[in-house]
Amino acid sequence: QKEVEQNSGPLSVPEGAIASLNCTYSDRVSQSFFWYRQYSGKSPELIMSIYSNGDKEDGRFTAQLNKASQYVSLLIRDSQPSDSATYLCAVPLAAGNNRKLIWGLGTSLAVNP
Amino acid sequence: EAQVTQNPRYLITVTGKKLTVTCSQNMNHEYMSWYRQDPGLGLRQIYYSMNVEVTDKGDVPEGYKVSRKEKRNFPLILESPSPNQTSLYFCASSFRFVRGSGQQASTDTQYFGPGTRLTVL
Numbered sequence: 586q587k588e589v590e591q592n593s594g595p596l597s598v599p600e601g602a603i604a605s606l607n608c609t610y611s612d613r614v615s616q617s618f619f620w621y622r623q624y625s626g627k628s629p630e631l632i633m634s635i636y637s638n639g640d641k642e643d644g645r646f647t648a649q650l651n652k653a654s655q656y657v658s659l660l661i662r663d664s665q666p667s668d669s670a671t672y673l674c675a676v677p678l679a680a681g682n683n684r685k686l687i688w689g690l691g692t693s694l695a696v697n698p
Numbered sequence: 699e700a701q702v703t704q705n706p707r708y709l710i711t712v713t714g715k716k717l718t719v720t721c722s723q724n725m726n727h728e729y730m731s732w733y734r735q736d737p738g739l740g741l742r743q744i745y746y747s748m749n750v751e752v753t754d755k756g757d758v759p760e761g762y763k764v765s766r767k768e769k770r771n772f773p774l775i776l777e778s779p780s781p782n783q784t785s786l787y788f789c790a791s792s793f794r795f796v797r798g799s800g801q802q803a804s805t806d807t808q809y810f811g812p813g814t815r816l817t818v819l
Binding site (some may be wrong): 627 | 731738739740741743746756786788807808810811812813815
């Protein structure tokens with residue numbers, strides 16, 4: 586059973602700080618990794634994707650991938666109260682004709698003003 | 699505006715009363731999928747469809763049916779709802795993954811509908 590694991594949190598950070606969210610996965614052949622943000626009662630929305638080892642930056646967000654350690658993280662710089670949400674890590678799994686996402690349970694982030 | 703729509707957004711029903719949750723996308727996506735989300739269990743795939751008239755079971759298909767008669771629509775049918783189907787349901791769509799063509803069209807970037815909160819009494 587392929588798995589994606591995240592700390593459930595809640596992770597609480599003060600406004601302006603760096604929030605660090607972590608995700609580990611069990612499938613060694615995974616090639617792409619995704620971070621989705623989900624506000625309470627809303628649908629998930631893609632915020633970052635990463636395919637290569639190293640860092641990928643997009644505005645205040647940085648995704649970090651280490652395939653050897655099967656570890657992907659998301660850093661949010663200058664955290665804002667509007668960043669308060671659950672962050673879901675997702676890893677694609679090819680299963681027959683289905684290429685579906687395996688989802689972590691998410692990390693709840695609270696940014697305190 | 700590119701979007702995935704679902705209806706109804708909220709529904710309270712009783713055990714055994716057939717219901718349909720509609721899903722429609724306007725992005726010409728081949729791949730569509732239904733998920734349910736429950737506390738502590740995360741997002742679990744119910745059914746998926748690779749294209750018109752092509753559907754298959756996901757991880758938790760029991761008690762659900764789907765159809766894909768048109769590319770844009772992918773309704774979820776509960777023939778005889780039970781209380782354990784009380785959940786938050788999401789429809790999602792994306793382009794179909796294509797291997798080796800140079801075209802980076804993937805099922806991975808999924809676009810979600812707004813969700814349907816279903817309560818079965």
